[in-house]
Amino acid sequence: MIFVVNSDAKGIKEVKNILEDMGHEVATFDSAESALDLIETLQEPELIVTEVEMKGMDGFEFKRAYNWAYPNNTTPFVFYSEKADEADILRGVELGADDYIIKPATKRMLSIRLKAVLKRRQRYLIHSFYADAGKLPFFRLMQFCESSGLTGEVEIQAEGQEPIILSFRAGQMQSDETDDEVLMGVYDLKQGMFIIRALPMDYQELKEFAVTDYAPETEAEVYAEQEKPMGKLSGVQVDKRLFQLQTEFVTEPSNQIVTIVVVDGRVVNKKINSVTGGKIDKRELEKMIEQQHVAVEKEIREKLVALSKKKAAAGDDAQGEFKKLFDEGFDKYRAKDLDGALKSWERAHGINPTDKTLETNIRILKKKLGIEA
Helix, strand or coil: CEEEECCCHHHHHHHHHHHHHCCCCEEEECCHHHHHHHHCCCCCCCEEEECCCCCCCCHHHHHHHHHHHCCCCCCCEEEEECCCCHHHHHHHHHCCCCEEEECCCCHHHHHHHHHHHHHHHCCCCCCCEEEECCCCCHHHHHHHHHHCCCCEEEEEECCCCCCEEEEEECCEECHHHCCHHHHHHHHCCCCCEEEEEECCCCCHHHHHHCCCCCCCCCCCCCCCHHHCCCCEEEEEEECCEEEEEEEEEECCCCCEEEEEEEECCEEEEEEEEECCCCCCCHHHHHHHHHHHHHHHHHHHHHHHHHHHHCCCHHHHHHHHHHHHHHHHHHHHHHCCCHHHHHHHHHHHHHHCCCCHHHHHHHHHHHHHHCCCC
């Protein structure tokens, strides 16, 4: 179901008619408060389209309240408003809006923009993860995102503040998109929420090789788009090598659950299980994807751990020393001993100069201490 929120009945009707023509079920509300009340009793909306200027809570306050109340939701938000000032548009984007459409827009334009937002939403995995920022230090979170090879985003929410969204690709934060001054505040966050959202693998670079006219020789159950489950993505890192695992349900050449393991841009392992015996419920398919993914991940992890144990004791000692110094720096930082934290992290950096999380920690800490990077 899609929510349309607007104090103006004419504005509601315009968007409602377009969405219903696209085949969607629509619920309309004349206030943000009434929409928030109903969300508690319904499943997560597919999309929320809201005006900015409304009686009571405005669209920006609505977005902030929704983020805070439902941090695990991935509902796309679209502002459709006559407020066309650059400041308003930027504020909407900073709040995490998926689009900001200025009125008036033609029916075709509005339809295309809303379709694009709904399509982008399908790229997100169904399950996100959220953590208490008061218990999980930010640089611990960064370390996890790097070691798990996250491709997606981390949203940082603190009550009364605009949310901050950090993009990650293959475990590396796209730091050029984020001002260090913003990160400095996040490092000291004592209350709030971290939300991790993972994206499945993007095949855009391979689109010229895609087969679009293949007809399977065997007849298989046909699954509509809404019946297809989302895939699962994770990473296994041993030493400095990151193995990315991707499990998806595919319908060509036949219904299958496919897991691939990628390292350094190469597929090094693949597991395929056929899905037979008639059409299977979406939730059951999700369980099958989860089971296969976990089994392959366990197998890969066990093999890598076995290989790692064969490495020289010197290498093992270096890794242990790195972890010891990293944790030591963390403890000193929490104790407000910034100089001591910097010394420990710089020694750790000498052991592993390629660790991006540590590199970011040192850069931010130097700024806090007023040291030129």
